[in-house]
Amino acid sequence: MLEVLLVDDDEEFTNVACQIIEFLGHQVSIAANLKEATEWLQQQKFDHVFLDFMLPDGSGLHLIDYISKNDLTPFVTMITGHPAVKGMLAGLCGPKIDYIVKPLQREDLENALNRKPKSARKVSATSPKRYFGCLVGESEQMQELYTMIERVAKTSANVMLMGESGVGKEVVARAIHHATNSEEPIVATNCGALSKELIGSELFGHEKGAFTGAVARKQGVFEQAGNGTLFLDEVTEMPLDMQPNLLRVLESKRVVPVGGTREIAVNCRVVSATNRSVEELAEGNVLREDIYFRLAVFPIDIPALRERRSDIPLLAQAFLEELNNENASAFVFQPEQLEKLKQHDWPGNVRELRHAIHRAVIMSDPTQTTIELPKTFLSPFSSVSKKTNSLTAGQTIDDVERELIQITLAKVDGNKTLAAEMLGISTKTLYNRLHAYGEVFDS
């Protein structure tokens, strides 16, 4: 038997849902608004909360905030009229929040209640705080970021997120959306992943019959996002010749689907992201200036993980907790392990940290609570970045050539035929070069 709290302002619905849930063998309490729900949560422990999105005294999301701030453990199922809310919840939540769509059926309630067996798992008192339901970190840089998110969420300005790969640009986009307290969806698309032919239809939609294969009308992402948020990832990878179309939509706030004549109003906030630096944007000819000013009304720089090392232990704990919940394990870090994580540079940022911890969880003995970290955290990408960094102005071509030959030989264990092939020179030329370098390579 579970203790269930049902939060909805429709009295007839709560009465009948209450009878059905009681028939399923659970104990139900009812709250008609946020205030009553908070009072119930203060009084007793619940295993499951059914929560309507729109309540008379505010959004149901406030109650989720309350639950997470007070380290409460119920499983939460949001009741929504809008299936598009899925995307938004996916970013917000973690394993303990789900949603069901009106009109409800008995099965929906049953499935939601059956999903929750792990709710009694302990959430340790040291569990890192999640800002806006998803961001972890207490460093000064992150506090600044939180302030910026709060400020910009109150406006409808377009935001451009900049930062290295893996710093969590999409998570920040979701945080901004979360901070607006909107029931509207957040829709994400990756401009770098779309072919030139498809990008128009993906962004702006198409009418039935617009081109071969367009068998039905398709909504573009601008339309899907409604009054919510559109997240355009890797916006600088969008082909330059498609950018004028995007500019027109941003300026006119109207979109015309491919093959259509009807204009559709665009009301969403556009949050875009790029892993290129401001200098690259200026020099690289990757983003038209006029588009930049439309997209980056409010630019936000997300700091690299190595610039906020104090957050590494918190993030590591948060990831470990998530993985523990997923795998029903109970691993904990030793203080020296956290220190070791803190020392690494994490060129792949938070994504790399998460990956390293995931790998450690898989490698560790699930019957124990000690987690085994790998001896080194080197990834193929960390070595690449070092190599490219070593190329600096002032080096001679000879130096670079010599270094390249050295690295290539090391890679193929000194096999000169293979090395010559990789370098695109004949074996003879390679021998000549090595000869010229003298004893260094006389192995």
Added chain:
Amino acid sequence: MGNDISQPQQSLADLNKLIHDARGPLNRISMQAEMVKLALEADMPKEKAIEAVNKIIAACQDCSRDLQHISDFVKSQK
């Protein structure tokens, strides 16, 4: 994307509100129908089922009224 809420944006928000309202009775109809099923399957008193059916009929009227509101709103926007 400006700070002020434009006219079309406001209209869309109003329309979404009306659609949200119309989902309320549909949700009640669905749950009351589940209640009828439950009453019949679990051998509950007949009155339980009749009460739920009456509520379904009332909610159908509510839903029709809400749809009329949407229709009126759309006409008023033309």
